[in-house]
Structure formats: structure tokens, C-alpha cells
Amino acid sequence: xxxxxxxxxxxxxxxxxxxxxxSLIVEKGETVAIIGRSGAGKxxxxxxxxxxxxxxxxxxxxxxxxxxxxxxDLRQLRQxxxxxxxxxNLFPHLSVEKNITLAPNVMKGVPPTEARxxxxxxxxxxxxxxxxxxxxxxxxxxxxxxxxxxxxxAMSPQLLLLDDPELVGExxxxxxxxxxxxxxxxxxxxxxxxVRKVANRVMFMHQGKxxxxxxxxxxxxxxxxxxxxxxxxxxxx
Ligand SMILES: Nc1ncnc2c1ncn2[C@@H]1O[C@H](COP(=O)(O)OP(=O)(O)OP(=O)(O)O)[C@@H](O)[C@H]1O
Ligand SMILES: [Mg+2]
Numbered sequence: 164x165x166x167x168x169x170x171x172x173x174x175x176x177x178x179x180x181x182x183x184x185x186s187l188i189v190e191k192g193e194t195v196a197i198i199g200r201s202g203a204g205k206x207x208x209x210x211x212x213x214x215x216x217x218x219x220x221x222x223x224x225x226x227x228x229x230x231x232x233x234x235x236d237l238r239q240l241r242q243x244x245x246x247x248x249x250x251x252n253l254f255p256h257l258s259v260e261k262n263i264t265l266a267p268n269v270m271k272g273v274p275p276t277e278a279r280x281x282x283x284x285x286x287x288x289x290x291x292x293x294x295x296x297x298x299x300x301x302x303x304x305x306x307x308x309x310x311x312x313x314x315x316x317a318m319s320p321q322l323l324l325l326d327d328p329e330l331v332g333e334x335x336x337x338x339x340x341x342x343x344x345x346x347x348x349x350x351x352x353x354x355x356x357x358v359r360k361v362a363n364r365v366m367f368m369h370q371g372k373x374x375x376x377x378x379x380x381x382x383x384x385x386x387x388x389x390x391x392x393x394x395x396x397x398x399x400x
Contacts (some may be wrong), residue, residue, distance in 0.1 A: 166191045166226055166322055166347050167212055173220030174207055174371075181207050183371035184221070189322075189349060194342040196358040196379065197351045199368035200394060205351040208368070209324045212349065213244050226321060242270055245315030246324040253299040253307055253314070259286070260295045263314045270318070285313040289337045305332025312337055325350045330357070355398055359383060367391045 167189035174182035182204050189195050197205045210216040211223050214230045214237040223230040228240055253262050263285060264278035273281065279295070286292050289309040299307050308330055315323055323346055330338060335357065342348060342361045352358060358365060358379060365383060366376040367390070375388045386392040 164191050165189065167349070168224045169208070169211065169221065170224075171221035172208075172211060172218055172223060174204070174211065174216060175219050181371055182211070182218070185368075185371070185373055186221075187366060187373055187376070189347060191347055192345040193363045194346075194348040194350060194361055195364045195366060196362035197349060197366045197368060198353065198355070198358065198394070198398075199374075203368040204371045205368055206326050209246065209326055209349060209351060212322075213246050213324060214240055238270070242318055243321045244324065245318055245320035245322070247311055247315055247326070247328055251308055251311040251328070253311055255299050257298075258295070259291075259297050259299070259302075259310050262299065262310060263317050266314070267317050281317055282313075285316045286310075288316060289313045290333055303332065305330070305334045308332075308334035309337055312341075321347060323348045325352075327351050327353065329354075353398060355383060355395065367394065369394075 165188045169185050169187045172182050172185040185208060197208060199205055207216060211218055212225060218231050225240060225244060228235055230240060260279060260282045263282040267273040267281060268278055282295055283292065286295055289312055291306060291309050294302065294306065299310065302310065308328065312334065325348065339361050350362065362379040364376060365379045367374050369390045375382065375386065375391045383395065386395060
């Protein structure tokens with residue numbers, strides 16, 4: 164069953180066409196990696212999925228909700244779609260617990276005691292059960308990334324969007340485990356080695372299009388287009 168479906172999506176910034184007819188499907192439980200050169204439109208695709216970008220053509224559907232329909236409640240949608248940005252942006256002045264429970268509390272009205280239990284549960288999932296009262300600054304970068312992932316998980320997302328997270332340490336294993344456990348993910352990354360480990364499918368973007376896609380191992384080993392071949396030889400050397 165498909166969870167995400169983009170059909171002929173057009174996105175322009177002024178005269179510049181950033182997405183030039185993007186069509187893609189992500190099935191439930193799949194981890195899809197999106198790769199491609201800087202400016203290819205990778206982040207824009209994720210932002211469209213989450214309704215952060217108005218589009219000029221086509222449709223974006225997440226779990227049968229038409230994201231680009233003006234009547235769609237994007238707040239509601241974002242409760243089911245977690246997004247982990249490159250910078251992770253934890254709040255430095257808030258404890259790990261507060262970082263994790265803020266959204267469940269504000270968006271879903273989860274009361275404090277239940278929220279703390281929820282924080283404990285998601286911290287166990289990411290291997291940081293003892294850090295609930297710590298502040299982000301005292302954690303390693305990898306641990307901060309795990310907290311950011313835990314924060315997304317606290318909203319029980321159906322879909323996780325990760326924009327070039329440059330994961331370090333344990334955070335890589337956490338993401339691999341999530342993928343294995345059947346979390347649906349769209350991961351933008353330039354780390355091809357990690358793509359091989361974590362992704363079921365690869366989409367290569369070029370000039371605002373999905374230029375080539377297929378099963379991860381085959382697509383990375385035997386690219387069918389010269390553009391992907393060139394891209395891979397540039398990033399692998
Ligand atoms: N707000 C904006 N105004 C004008 N152009 C924009 C805007 N946001 C993005 N773009 C352009 O859209 C194109 C695609 O951007 P996008 O951020 O999706 O690329 P990307 O594939 O994620 O690149 P990178 O690997 O560098 O993150 C780029 O050419 C970028 O300059
Ligand atoms: Mg980007």
C-alpha cells in the first residue's frame with residue numbers, strides 16, 4: 164500500500180523551475196533514499212510532502228490526504244509526518260524530556276506524567292534511557308541526533324522525513340533499526356554507504372526530476388543513466 168504519492172509535481176521559484184514533474188510512490192514500511200547533486204530538488208520534495216511548499220502543479224498525497232488541497236489541515240497532517248532537518252535544532256534551554264514532550268503536549272494535549280512516560284519509552288528506543296533530564300549541550304552530537312529522532316517518534320509518525328542528517332555514532336544504528344522495524348522513511352543523504360545499508364529503494368534526482376530509481380543495491384551498482392553514473396563516481400571518490 165502506498166503512503167506517499169506525488170503526481171507530476173511542479174514547483175517554481177519565480178522563473179526557476181525547481182521540480183519539473185516529479186512523480187513518485189513510497190510504500191508503507193519502505194525506506195527510500197533520495198540522492199542527487201546540490202540544487203537537484205531533494206529538500207524541496209521533502210518539503211512538499213510535509214506541506215511546507217505551495218506547488219504550482221500536480222498533486223501530493225500522504226495516506227490519502229491531498230496535501231496541496233487548500234482545505235487540508237496541515238497541522239493535523241504534520242502530526243503524522245515527522246521531519247528531522249539537517250540541523251536537528253533541539254532547544255538548548257530545554258531538557259531532553261521537554262524537547263521530546265513539547266509537541267505531544269501542545270499538539271495532542273498529552274498531560275505531564277503520561278508525557279514523561281512517553282519520553283522514557285522513545286529514549287529507550289534510541290538507546291538513551293538515562294538522559295531524560297540532561298540538557299542538549301551535555302550530550303554528544305550523536306546523542307543529540309538520537310534525541311531529535313526520539314522527539315519525532317514521540318508523535319507516533321506514520322512517516323519520517325530526514326533531510327541529509329549527517330548521522331554520527333549510534334544515530335546511524337538507530338535509523339537502521341527503525342528501517343528494519345518497518346518505519347516508512349524518506350531520507351535525503353549524500354552518504355552512499357549508508358544508503359546501501361538502510362534503503363530499500365533509491366531515487367536519483369537531477370534537474371528537478373526523478374531521473375532514475377530502483378532497488379538500492381542494483382541502482383547503485385549498475386546505474387542506467389550516464390547522469391547517475393557520473394554522480395556516483397563523483398561522490399564515491
Ligand atoms: N526560497 C527559494 N527561492 C528561490 N530558489 C529556491 C528557494 N528554495 C530553493 N530554491 C532553489 O531550488 C533548487 C532546489 O533546491 P533544494 O534545496 O531542493 O535542492 P537540494 O537538492 O536539496 O540541494 P542540497 O543538496 O544543496 O541540499 C535550488 O536551485 C535552489 O536554489
Ligand atoms: Mg537540500
